[in-house]
Amino acid sequence: xxxxxxxxxxxxxxxxxDKVINRLxxxxxxxxxxxxxxxxxxxxxxxxxxxxxxxxxVRKDISLLNNSGKCRVGYIVKEMKKSIExxxxxxxxxxxxxxxxxxxxxxxxxYDNFSNYGLNIVxxxxxxxxxxxxxxxxxxxxxxxxxxxLCRKSxxxxxxxxxxxxxxxxxADYIVKSQIKYIWNFTPVVLNVPKDVQVWNxxxxxxxxxxxxxx
Amino acid sequence: xxxxxxxxxxxxxxxxxDKVINRLxxxxxxxxxxxxxxxxxxxxxxxxxxxxxxxxxVRKDISLLNNSGKCRVGYIVKEMKKSIExxxxxxxxxxxxxxxxxxxxxxxxxYDNFSNYGLNIVxxxxxxxxxxxxxxxxxxxxxxxxxxxLCRKSxxxxxxxxxxxxxxxxxADYIVKSQIKYIWNFTPVVLNVPKDVQVWNxxxxxxxxxxxxxx
Numbered sequence: 001x002x003x004x005x006x007x008x009x010x011x012x013x014x015x016x017x018d019k020v021i022n023r024l025x026x027x028x029x030x031x032x033x034x035x036x037x038x039x040x041x042x043x044x045x046x047x048x049x050x051x052x053x054x055x056x057x058v059r060k061d062i063s064l065l066n067n068s069g070k071c072r073v074g075y076i077v078k079e080m081k082k083s084i085e086x087x088x089x090x091x092x093x094x095x096x097x098x099x100x101x102x103x104x105x106x107x108x109x110x111y112d113n114f115s116n117y118g119l120n121i122v123x124x125x126x127x128x129x130x131x132x133x134x135x136x137x138x139x140x141x142x143x144x145x146x147x148x149x150l151c152r153k154s155x156x157x158x159x160x161x162x163x164x165x166x167x168x169x170x171x172a173d174y175i176v177k178s179q180i181k182y183i184w185n186f187t188p189v190v191l192n193v194p195k196d197v198q199v200w201n202x203x204x205x206x207x208x209x210x211x212x213x214x215x
Numbered sequence: 216x217x218x219x220x221x222x223x224x225x226x227x228x229x230x231x232x233d234k235v236i237n238r239l240x241x242x243x244x245x246x247x248x249x250x251x252x253x254x255x256x257x258x259x260x261x262x263x264x265x266x267x268x269x270x271x272x273v274r275k276d277i278s279l280l281n282n283s284g285k286c287r288v289g290y291i292v293k294e295m296k297k298s299i300e301x302x303x304x305x306x307x308x309x310x311x312x313x314x315x316x317x318x319x320x321x322x323x324x325x326y327d328n329f330s331n332y333g334l335n336i337v338x339x340x341x342x343x344x345x346x347x348x349x350x351x352x353x354x355x356x357x358x359x360x361x362x363x364x365l366c367r368k369s370x371x372x373x374x375x376x377x378x379x380x381x382x383x384x385x386x387a388d389y390i391v392k393s394q395i396k397y398i399w400n401f402t403p404v405v406l407n408v409p410k411d412v413q414v415w416n417x418x419x420x421x422x423x424x425x426x427x428x429x430x
Contacts, residue, residue, distance in 0.1 A: 203237055
């Protein structure tokens, strides 16, 4: 009962739908690219063409921004970029630990784009003695046993779970015990957690099947 | 004009929405787990609790399956699993090359779950001489220069793009030249491709922001 109430509130507070958030971050990627190429203006049609969506959809999304940067010759790239950042709350930094320093954990730790979007990876954790003490992209790999203690000391919002499938649930239990309330789950396991912990399943297979359903 | 027509047809042919596909793959993960634990039956409520969604939603999704495996004491786990596989077309195998044998490419090559869902990773490609000739999870790493030739010989449906951001567009151009028509894009770059090539953006930052928008 409590959980559905929270869920209800959660959606009521949300002004922007998931699909729009997703598209706005893609517009942000395009704007970033334009800035790197020293291009000052962009049209909704150019964005629409790159993403193979309707021009009217792009204009509708842009209308949700406080300041779209609209001017006579299109939109001012830098202003629209800044406005997307403000609207989606990139500025509010969230701290995260990566749990599992395998290939996927390493790849995410190296993904410099995260910090542009307000995700600060503080450290990685693993139980492999050969990995502990090493570092990747200036982030240290720590012993998983230190997790509860470090969570108490640091202001950690999110655990990014990238351990092998067979350790997913037991590691999630350990994360919950360490008082982290948000888990970004990259394992193909549906985790059993208490109601006050939120899990976001990065469902790669679901995404793949959405893509390939029509092939 | 042509592209919006194709898009229209694409959605018209689709009987199951993206959200439902996503949830059905999560049910599939749960069923897999139940089978590994030798549990024979499952209720919609058990699934709903694990995913923190409404029981009625789960029952509605299940009603889309040809054979839900419903019986007196719930649903027969093995039958529902098989039915999800049939409905989502797991059986129809798609062949893919991973382009970029960095941490992310390696992680995806090691992700054994893919083959359960009809995704057959045939090989990886890179331009790093130190990596070429190596192999990961019984898949060989080949010289990117061999891509066009090998695409001509093999029946490859999908290129999974995992190169660094700065090489994303040029590598995509090379993939297009190699006649691959579907790109699963893991880079944070919106690719510019001809209209007959479909790109699925694995928009990690969009997903992250959907998750953290309310934190």
